[in-house]
Amino acid sequence: MDLSPIGRAALRAREGERLTAYKDSVGVWTIGVGVTTASGLIAVTPGLTITQAQSDALFARAVEKYVDPVRQALAKPVPQEFFDACCSLAYNIGPVGFAHSSVARLANAGDLQAAIEAFLMWNKPAVVIPRRQGERDQAATPYAKALPRARRGDYAPVKVPAGPPPAAPPKAADPLAPMPPKPALTGGLSSAPSPAPAPGLFARLLSTLRTNMAKGA
Template identity: 30%
Template sequence: MTRRIDAAGLSHIMQWEGKRLTSYRDVAGIWTVGFGHTDAAGPPKVFAGMKITEEQAAEILRSDLAKFEERVSRLVKVPLTDNQFSVLVSFDFNTGSLHKSTLLKRLNAGQYDAVPGELMKWVNAGGKRVQGLVNRRAAEAGLWAKGEFVSSNTVPAAPIASPLLTKENVSWGAGILSTLGFSSVGPGPLQWALAAVLVGAFAIGAFFFIKSRVNPS
């Protein structure tokens, strides 16, 4: 089943392709229109002086991406986050070379952390290093690492665990102690006794929570 990129992935591609409603030649000299549409992607055929509307540009892009969404869905054999899937669609849409890349081979071998470096090898156009492509590959590498899987060629991919302590958790705990320990009773020994009980209960709960995260089995 073919997977589709999410809204964030679509926005990423739109940003880096740029929207041009009048045809132009790209850095490789190829006639382009809309969000990076060329004849190689299929109809409509791009020609000098061609003009399209914003709605047509979006429709053409979605149509163009379908081919690359299918290719990534078929070629990649390991699990991907939405961001990682979007990166590969963006990369393949831009280069058309995912199928023959070392990037794909290393990724399918479980080497997720090799992908950013492999992306940075694809920064030339017309035989020259292009700063725009350097920037695009860097942005793709950053999106790849956002919420990435922790894995290697010997460790199965698994989502990164959320932080044990967050600002929200600390605020929540402090709020409970403040409300129950200091607001429900007047000042005095009883106040501090109740606070001590709450702190102890919170510490015990935190201990078992952390233990379950470190050693989930």
Template identity: 35%
Template structure:
């Protein structure tokens, strides 16, 4: 975003000159406007999520004691946790996925304070879909990203490769795919 017209207008309003504090405040406003607010996952991102989150119409243990159904749903839209014995239809699985996707998009949009490419956004949603909003919001990845350390943030994807205290091959593969998408131009 070209900030010059904004700063020119601000100088006129301020009587010809801006002090550093005013410049800093204007930069914060512009950064806030250009953050990820309102981004949605692309078809590429959705396809990647569903390639890792197979459709399962019967609840299953994800391998670390979390009951899951549909395309990786662990909590229904009504707030009830998925439990052993639960069953859903293909239509319900799609509805749960749509609900979950919107939740995780909102989490990424709300937490990220820097500009992102579509690929970066998709990779972050894919990660958040898997690790959860709370883990994403407290992650070193997010801290690095919000300081514009994009390379450091990219490397943090690979840290999230454990389930139940063990490195899992499926998570290693998933994190590599997320990181590759994140750094793709």
């Protein structure tokens, strides 16, 4: 399971984006789409500035660092909307925090409704409460029914990204599949048979040889 395009759009809307380093709500230096030094992707220092292309690349790499731990923490299949909301939560509280959260524990116990309500337990600092409410609503609402909002109370839902979703990764080769036949040798030594001599060539050579012998006798 992967973070969907809608989930990426919702996460990006919640985090916001700045190309110059700033302090977040708890005083941590941040840049791009909520990327901090703790991500291991960049050292964020006062005055640091990046380009839009660098911000896009950082976000793509950061998403993978947080999505994979969510996959590992959730032991049972969940709806796409719930998974996307979990990725948003993990991006904010960290992969270790998510792995030990009531959201993951209750989902793994099969109580999805309680897991949805558990999003609201992560309510500090108070400034994140509208975001938690948005994640809770996203986890509970199928996308076919309503698109998510970055925060509860937002006037409009997140903008649906244009274009097709990312292509699925290629399947790994089957180690038990039969080996393909080796190609025939080409160039240099060839396994093809030599062409047969032209018809009558040997007879003409033999006749010429006899004629020459007769003249020399």
